[in-house]
Amino acid sequence: MRIPVLKVLARDSFCGCSSSEILRMERIILDKLNWDLHTATxxxxxxxxxxxxxxxxxxxxxxxxxxxxxxxxxxxxxxxxxxxxxxxxxxxxxxxxxxxxxxxxxxxxxxxxxxxxxxxxxxxxxxxxxxxxxxxxxxxxxxxxxxxxxxxxxxxxxxxxxxx
The missing domain is CATH 1.10.472 (Cyclin A; domain 1)
Known part of the structure; x- marks a missing residue:
């Protein structure tokens, strides 16, 4: 199963959120979890x-x-x-x-x-x-x-x- 493009996810989930709102919520969650996406491995x-x-x-x-x-x-x-x-x-x-x-x-x-x-x-x-x-x-x-x-x-x- 493939992960859908954000626009498709927002549309098909019927959540009533726009792509930008989903991205904003994702950023809030990542910030609350102190998740650093730029950490060098x-x-x-x-x-x-x-x-x-x-x-x-x-x-x-x-x-x-x-x-x-x-x-x-x-x-x-x-x-x-x-x-x-x-x-x-x-x-x-x-x-x-x-x-x-x-x-x-x-x-x-x-x-x-x-x-x-x-x-x-x-x-x-x-x-x-x-x-x-x-x-x-x-x-x-x-x-x-x-x-x-x-x-x-x-x-x-x-x-x-x-x-x-």
Whole structure:
């Protein structure tokens, strides 16, 4: 089922409200719930950090000649989603989780990964200590995905891990 266009919804619901009144009511409800539609997600930060890393250090992908930047980002996205699935990591800011993923990847690929990580950290306006902890936890989650799998009910489908 598709969500109807607002004009159609207003007309077909016979609520007697115009589209602008429905939008105004929606905004009031969102404001009362302190709902922020413009909050950046960990994935937003991953895209930003990856773009900065690849643009400032083009050699980042030299050791991965078969991967385009978007394919590399897709791999990092899968890893980030896996980390987000771990409820222990929910205590960290999304920017720190994304930075941890990019930092771990840079550490594997380029020798001067630390200055770039610090530069990204400064751009995120965060502290080093939470990043380090998030970095370590993400690394253990990516390296040991069976921890999460063992906690799932039998027969649970995990598209992220089944993806090729």
């Amino acid at each position: 960990p994935l937003d930060f991953l895209h930003i950090f990856h773009a900065i890393a690849v643009s400032t250090r083009p050699q980042l992908l030299f050791s991965l000649p078969k991967l385009s930047p978007s394919q590399h980002l897709a791999i990092l996205t899968k890893q980030l989603l896996h980390c987000i699935a771990c409820n222990q990591l929910l205590q960290f800011k999304g920017s720190m989780l994304a930075l941890a993923m990019v930092s771990l990847e840079m550490e594997k690929l380029i020798p001067d990964w630390l200055p770039l990580t610090i530069e990204l950290l400064q751009k995120a306006q965060a502290q080093i200590s939470p990043r380090t902890t998030a970095n370590q936890k993400c690394q253990s989650e990516v390296q040991q995905p069976s921890i999460l799998i063992s906690q799932l009910p039998v027969g649970t489908s995990i598209p992220l891990l089944n993806a090729k």
